Amino acid sequence: DTGVSQDPRHKITKRGQNVTFRCDPISEHNRLYWYRQTLGQGPEFLTYFQNEAQLEKSRLLSDRFSAERPKGSFSTLEIQRTEQGDSAMYLCASSSSTSGIGETQYFGPGTRLLVL
Amino acid sequence: QKEVEQDPGPLSVPEGAIVSLNCTYSNSAFQYFMWYRQYSRKGPELLMYTYSSGNKEDGRFTAQVDKSSKYISLFIRDSQPSDSATYLCAMRGNTGGFKTIFGAGTRLFVKA
Numbered sequence: 001d002t003g004v005s006q007d008p009r010h011k012i013t014k015r016g017q018n019v020t021f022r023c024d025p026i027s028e029h030n031r032l033y034w035y036r037q038t039l040g041q042g043p044e045f046l047t048y049f050q051n052e053a054q055l056e057k058s059r060l061l062s063d064r065f066s067a068e069r070p071k072g073s074f075s076t077l078e079i080q081r082t083e084q085g086d087s088a089m090y091l092c093a094s095s096s097s098t099s100g101i102g103e104t105q106y107f108g109p110g111t112r113l114l115v116l
Numbered sequence: 117q118k119e120v121e122q123d124p125g126p127l128s129v130p131e132g133a134i135v136s137l138n139c140t141y142s143n144s145a146f147q148y149f150m151w152y153r154q155y156s157r158k159g160p161e162l163l164m165y166t167y168s169s170g171n172k173e174d175g176r177f178t179a180q181v182d183k184s185s186k187y188i189s190l191f192i193r194d195s196q197p198s199d200s201a202t203y204l205c206a207m208r209g210n211t212g213g214f215k216t217i218f219g220a221g222t223r224l225f226v227k228a
Contacts, residue, residue: 004159033216040124042204042218043160056215091159104150105216107159 002026004108006092012114013082020078021111025094032075033105034067035091036060043091043107049075050097082115089113119143122205122219131228135192139205139219142186146207146217149181151190154202154221163203164190195226 005024013019025032031050035043046065048056051072061067064082069075079086089112093105122139129135137151148167152160164179166172166188172179178191188207192199202221 035218040220042120042122042206042220045215045217048215104162104165106162107152109159110157112157 004092004094004106006090006108006111008111009109010112010114012116014116015082015084017082018078018080019082019113020076021090021092021113023075023077023092023094023108025074025092026096026106027073029094029096029106030072031095031097031103031105032069033093033095034075034077035093037089037091037110038087046077079113082113084115087113087115117142119217120205120207120219123222124220126223126225128225128227129195131195131197131226133195133226135195135199135224135226137190137192137203137205137222137224139188139207140186141188141207141217143207143209143217144183144186145209147210148208149179149188150206150216151177151179152204152206152218154204156201160204195224197226197228200224200226 007022033048034046037043047067049069064080067077089110091110092108095105120141150165151163154160169181169183176193180189204221205219208216
C-alpha cells in the first residue's frame with residue numbers, strides 16, 4: 001500500500017504532556033498538509049509544506065504546535081503542554097504540484113488524540 | 117459566517133434512493149471543488165473533483181457546480197448501505213498554498 005500513513009493511530013495523554021505525531025506521505029508527493037478534525041466538523045487546515053519549506057500556517061496553530069518536514073519526505077507534528085481542547089483527530093494529506101490543475105490531496109487515516 | 121456551509125444531517129434514505137447533498141460557499145475565489153467520503157474513525161477519501169462550473173459524472177456519482185449561485189451538489193444514484201458515511205464538500209482557490217476549506221460534513225444513512 002503506497003498511501004499516506006500516520007503513526008500512531010491513537011494517543012492518550014495527560015494534560016501538560018508533549019506529544020509527537022508522524023506522517024509519511026505518498027512517496028512522489030512534494031506537498032504535505034496537516035489538518036485537525038473535531039467531532040461533527042470537517043477538517044480544519046493547520047499548516048502546509050512544499051518539500052521541506054513550511055509555507056503557510058493557520059492561526060489555529062498556536063505557539064504550542066510545531067511541525068517539521070526536515071528532508072522533504074516525512075513530517076512530524078508536535079504539541080507541547082497539551083490541553084484538553086487539543087483532543088481531536090489530526091489528519092495528514094499529501095499532493096503533487098506536478099499534477100497541475102487536477103492537484104488533489106490524499107488523506108491518511110489520522111491520529112486520534114485524547115487529552116485527559 | 118463560515119466560508120463553506122453544509123447541512124450536517126443526518127440524512128436517512130432507503131436503499132435505491134437518489135441522494136442529494138449540497139454545500140454553499142461565500143468565497144468567489146474558490147475554483148476547485150471536491151467531495152470526500154469519510155467512514156467513521158477513518159481519514160477522508162476523495163470521491164470526485166470538479167474545476168469551475170459544470171457537471172461531472174463517475175458511475176453512480178454526479179457532482180455539480182454552480183459558481184453563479186455559489187452552490188455545489190453531489191448526487192448519488194441507486195444508493196447502497198455501503199454508501200452510509202459522512203460526505204464532506206471541500207474547495208480551494210488556485211493560489212494561497214492550495215489550502216482547502218471543508219464543510220462540516222453530512223452524515224448519510226442508507227437503510228437496507
